[in-house]
Amino acid sequence: MRPTLPPGPPVTFKARLHDARTATAIGRWLGLAVAVCFATGVLSHVLQHPPGWLADRLPSRPYWGYRLTHGLHVASGTAAIPLLLAKLWAVYPRLFTWPPVRSARHALERMSVAVLVAAAVFQLLTGLLNTFQWYPWPFGFVPVHYAVGWLLAGALLLHLAVQWPKIRDHFTRRSTGTLALPVADGPDRRRLLFGVTAAVGAVTLTTVGQSVTALGPVDLFAPRSPEHGLQGLPVNRTAAAARVTWASLADWRLTVAGPRPYTLTLDELRALPQHEVILPIACVEGWSKSARWSGIRVRDLLERAGGGHGSRARVVSLEAEGAYRVMDMGRLYAQDPLTLLALRLNGAVLSLDHGYPARIIAPNRPGVLQTKWVARLEVV
Structure with missing residues (x-):
């Protein structure tokens, strides 16, 4: 005999943890990954297309330098993909607030977020496809990827400046209790962050072997194995x-x-x-x-x-x-x-x-x- 459900409103999906604390916790690691990816990407671009005044100053040593920095570029970009997805999951209810614009300041803030999200998705998607040497677009990858990288960096800095009061309040682990967030969410948040960490570790570990020789045996999902050729x-x-x-x-x-x-x-x-x-x-x-x-x-x-x-x-x-x-x-x-x-x-x-x-x-x-x-x- 089936149990009788108590009367009430229809059940709807309403996940918890879409809060500033969760978004900030994930955002710390996403920001670090994006910063490493951006810095090493700029270095890679300069080495490929050095301006005339810098051409004779680029160092040829250490001989393994580009291998390290560009390996970090691809690894950090790959790691940023699950972090970005988790970050968007944590904040997506605020992306669809109604009314969409409440004031001129709010409109500018939402526009900056739209640019940030679009640039991040574009950079990580095109960067991932580049590792497969697949270019299903009509523009040149290198100049556009480089230009949008600077756009992403600017949008990220603007977002940090606008959201800094909230980020500051939620940056430390102690903020969960001091800001009166639901105490019951603590264990679930830890599980969520553990799952995101595991996803980042798995993605990185199974792809970074294409540039780290010692991890070649677990290079399961990288586009290319250096052992074959x-x-x-x-x-x-x-x-x-x-x-x-x-x-x-x-x-x-x-x-x-x-x-x-x-x-x-x-x-x-x-x-x-x-x-x-x-x-x-x-x-x-x-x-x-x-x-x-x-x-x-x-x-x-x-x-x-x-x-x-x-x-x-x-x-x-x-x-x-x-x-x-x-x-x-x-x-x-x-x-x-x-x-x-x-x-x-x-x-x-x-x-x-x-x-x-x-x-x-x-x-x-x-x-x-x-x-x-x-x-x-x-x-x-």
Whole structure:
């Protein structure tokens, strides 16, 4: 026999914990993740597209620097996704208050929140799709993602300034009792925060292995595993995509332009003093892995062409087209002894997809600037 329910109003969904204390507790961690993601993202953009006045000042050491900072960028952005969802869940009743606008000040406040939410969702969604190299939009990812990053940072600072009195009141753990919030909600809030923490930990742990070699075995959901690829290294841009073929390399020569220009065949390059380095490839999509490279120091090639110790380099690829077909290398990179025109990878001749017959490998450098299929090297 079914129990008889007491008469009353129809049951409706009305979850608890949509309060300022919960929103602030989640917001602390979301703010930290966004701050790390923004700072490392700006650094990554500057390394990829350095302004002229900064090009010769960008450091080439530590050689693992870009691998660390961009790994943090992707990891913090990934961790921010469940944090943002939890934050929106905590505050969503206030997003649909009625009337929607009560005064001019209230209208400005709601507009700033709308910009903040839209920018955050856009940044995290497009950043996530970028790690999969999927671009279902008509605009260029890099400039738009960079611009909206600054918009997000500004909207976040404005939001913090407007909401600071509430944030201050709810920032500490003791605020639950001092602000007369329901004491019964305490255990549920702890469970909620524990669940959010577990979600962030799971998402991070199962994706960060694409850049942290030690966590490779638990790299379950990352878009790319550095363990899989030709010659022990993944390939983002193939020779077919760059329209480089064996036929186009039949008469390949390296041209080195400068006060004393010269050209070299592949056999002549191999006859020059060879150097071996262990350097990581750190891709802008988030994966990275160290490899053993051997070839000729770029500074030696520049010096032979008449370049001094302060000379920069311009590298031109055989690629038919592409945003990074021509790459400028600042003085500290060009003169670093670790910067090579590499001919071999992990003890074997470069495969065509890895840039045969010659490619650039340099320390503390985004992967898109490690130019493949090098045809021309210029003293600048």
